[in-house]
Amino acid sequence: MAAEMVLSDSAAWGSQELTNAAAAVAKAAAVGKEGGKGPAAAPRAAQGAMVVVVGAGPAGLLAAHFLARHHGCRVEVYDRRGHPGPIPIRPGDEDDDDRAFALAMNVRGGGAVAAAGLDPAAFTSVPGTHMCEVRDTVLARGDGLPRVGGGRGSAITIAFDQPRVVGSRQAFVRALLHQVEQQQAAAAAAAGGSAKGGSVAFHWGQPFVSADLAARTATFEKGEVGATFSVEYDLLVAADGYWSRVRRAAERQAADLCVTTSPPNHQYKVVRGLRPVPHLRLGPAAGQSGYGSLFMVTEAKAGVRAAGGGPPGSFFMSQPSEEAGVTAVLSMVHARWQGLEGGTAAAYRELLRVGYPSLPDSWAEEMAAQLAVRPLYDTGMQVHASQLHAPGVVLLGDAGHAVSPATSNGMNSALEDALVLSQALEACGGDLAALPERYTAARLEDAHALQWMDRAMSALVGRGGAAAALKASLVARVILSKATGGWVRPHALVLLKDGSLPYGEAARQVRRDAAVAKLVATGLGVALVAAWLKGKAH
Template sequence: MQKIIIIGAGPVGLLLAHYLLSRRDYQVEIYERRLDPRLAEQSNQRTFPIALQSRGLNAIDQILGLKVALAKKGVWSQGVLIYSKQGQPRRINRKMPSLLIDRNQLNLVLLEHLLEKHSRDLVKVKFDCSCVDINLESQEAILQSNNGERFTTKYDRLVGADGVGSQVREVLSARSDIQCQYDFIPDVYKSLHVPRIAPDQTVELAGNCLHTSTLGKGIRLVMAPQPDDWLHGTLIFSPDNNPLENCTTDEAVLAYFQENIPFIKPMMRLEDAAVLRQRPVSKIMTVKCDRMHVCDRILLVGDAVHAVSPSIGQGCNASLQDVQVFAQCLDRYEDKWEEALPAFTAKRLSDVHALRELSDYTFPRSKPMMLEFIFRLTVGKKLRPWFPLLTNPLPMELIMESELPYSEVLKQSQGWINRVKESMQN
C-alpha cells in the first residue's frame, strides 16, 4: 500500500483523496495550513460562491453520494440575468444547470464525506500545518504547525494541491524542476453579501439564476444566490478605477449602489454597505507552469499549477477535472505513477494553458464589443438555427453549454479571442 501525502485540503486535494482511497491501494495523509472548517462559527462561513458546471460536476459524480450531498448545500442555477440601469433584465438560459455553492460549504461536504466513508487507518487530515520544504532524495516532506513546531514525514508519492500560493510549487521551482510564470489579472475586486429578499419583503430576486450588471469603465457586479436566501458575489473593477474610493461613509456606499445598480437597491441595507466599505481590495494572481509533475513521485493539480482569472468561472471546475483526468491515467497505467504522471501532463497541459487564454480574453472590455457580446448571447442564439455561419457561438457558450476540452473551445473561438486581445491593446 502506497503512502500519498497531499498538501492542501481544499476542494481539489479532498476530491483527489476520495479518488485514491476508492482504489484501495493507498493510504492518504492531508496537510492544510488553514484551520479546520468544522471548528469555524457558522457566521464566519461565508467566503465566495463557486459555480460548479459540467466539468466539475462530472468529476464529483464519480464518488457515490457526493453530488447529492453537495446539492443540499447549494442552489441549482438555470441561467443568468443581466441588468442595466433601465428596463427589464435580459435572461440567458443555460442547457446545462450549474450548482452554486459557497466555497467553504463545498470544502466542508468533501471533508465530512471523506472522513465518514474511510477509516482513520487509511486517511488522516491535519489542519493548521504548512509544508515548508521537500526532500526529493529521501522522499520526505518537512512540515510546520502554526505554533512553530516542525516535523518530517515520509511519502511514496506527494501531491501539491495547495493553491495559488503553493509551497510545493515554490520548492520545485527553486530547484528548477518546474518553470512557472506569475501574473496578476488587470482587475481587482471586493466581496459583497446582500439578502436575496428585500427586508420589507416587497422584492425577491430569482433564486435560480446568477445576477450580473456591467456599469462601464470595467466595473462589473456578479451575484450568486445561496440556500440561506443570500446573494454572494463580487464587485469587480480596475485598480485605477475603484468606484468606492471616494465613499468615505457607509451612507455613501449605499447611495452609490442605489444610483448605479438599481436591482440591488431594495436588497442592500446600511449594515451590508458598512461591511463592504471595510473589506480590503483583493488582487488575483495567475500561475502558468510548463508541467504538472516532477520525476515519478510528485503531482501538481489545481491552482497550484494553473491558477486563472475567475472571469468565466472555470478555476474550480478545471481543478476538479484534473482529479478525474489523473484517475483515468492511473486506470490506463494500472497505478504505475512513473507512467501515469507524464501521461497526465501530456494530456492535461494544453487544456489548462488554453483555459488561461480563455479566462483572460473571453470578456471584452471595450463598450462596442461588450454590446456585441450581450447581443450575440441573447439575440444571436435565437438566430443561429437560421444563420449558423453568421452567429458562431462565443467561447462562453461553448464553455457553459458543452463539454468540449478547453483547447478545442479555444480553437473554435480563436477569432473572438484575438479581437478581444486587440481591443485591450488599443
C-alpha cells in the same frame, strides 16, 4: 488492483464529464507507448503507497478520495487552515470568511465528483449545506434590474443546458469533506477497522514548509511556532492554490518546471446575508423547492462617468440558501478602489446610488456598511506552468493553471484535474513513478487552452481588431444557433461556461470563428471600397 469506479445515479452530472475526459486518457496512454524524457524512474505501485496532498480545497479533497478509494493509496492531507466545520451548518455558524465568493459547479465539475463515486446531488439535497441549484444567469445594468411593483427592467436571462450548484468555496469544501469522511468511515467499518482499499487522513492547521524532491520528504509546521516535522512520500500533490508553496519548492529543484504568474487585474469585496426580495428571483420562494438564478449586474454608464471613465464595476449576486441570504460580490479594477478604501459608508452609498440605482432600496444601507469594513482581495491572477509536474510531484488546480473568475471554470477545472489524475494513473498501470509525466501529457494542452480563453474573454471588454472579431463571432454563433434550431452549436465561450466542451476543442473553435470573422470583415471592406471606387469612376 484499483477499486472499481462507482458512478453517481445522476447521469446528467456524470456522462458529459467522462466524455470530455476521454481525450485525456488517450493522451496519457500515448505517452506510455512513445516514452518520456530522460531515464525512466523505478516503478512504484500505487496500492499501499504514501501520497501527501497539500491543500484541502475541492481539488485536493477529490484527488485524495480518488487515490485512496480507486487506487488503494494511503493518503495524508495537510492544510494550513483549521477544520472547515460540520454539515449541517449550525445556525449562527459563519460558513465562510470574507474572502470567498460564490462558486458555480457545472457539469464538468459535477461529473468529476460523480466519477469519484460521490454524489453531487447531495450538495443541495442534504439540509444545511447552504448551496442551491440555479438554471440561468440574469444579466443587467445597474439601472436595469426589475423593480418593486412589476417593472421588468432591461435584464436578459440566459438559460443553462444543465443546472449548476452554487455556494461558497467553504460550503463546497464542507460538502465534499462530509462525503469523503462518510465513505472512509463506511469502508473502514466494512474492513473491520481498516480501509484495505486505501485511506485518507486529515491534518488541519499544519502548513507546508518545504520539500526535498530527491529524498521524497515534505516538511510541515506543527501548531507550535517554529516546530516542524517531516514525512516521506511516494507522490506529492500540490493543491494549495495560486500562492502554492509546493510549486515554488518544486521550481527551485526541477529545471524543466518554469512558471510565470500574472498580477491580479481586479479586486473585490463580499457583502453577505442580505434579506431576499421577491422581485429578484435569486433563489426559490420561502418554503418552496426549485431553482434559483445568478445575477451579473454591470455598473450603469452614469457610475462609470462619475468615476472618470474606465472599465465598469460589477456585482455578482447569488442566494445559496434562504438561511444564508443573498451574497453580493463587488468587483472593480484597482484604480476604482483607491478613492474608496479607508472611506466611510457614505462613499459606498454614493457609488451604489449612481452606479446601481436599481438595486433594492432595502439593501443600500447594509451593503454600504459592509463594503466600508470588509477586507479587499485580489482576483484575476493567472499561473502558467511549462508542465504540471516535477519529480514525484503533480500540480492541481490553481497551483498549476490559475484562471480568473470570468471563465466560471476555476473550481470546475480543478475538480476535473483530480479525475484526469486518476485516469492517468489507471493508464500507466498504477505506477506512481510514471504518473507525474503522464498527468502532464494528459492535461497540459487543456490547461493552457483554458488560460488562452480566459485572456480571450478579457478581450471582450476591449476594443480593436481582435476584440471586434471575437465579439462578431460570438454574436454570429448566437444568431445562427437560434436560426438553425441548435444545428449550429453555440459559441465555445458559451459552452465553456456550461462545461460541455473540452478546453482544447473550445479554444480551437474560438480561433477559427475569430479568423472567419476577420476574413468576412476584410471581404466586406474590400467590397465596399471597390463599390465606392466604381461609383467615383462613373
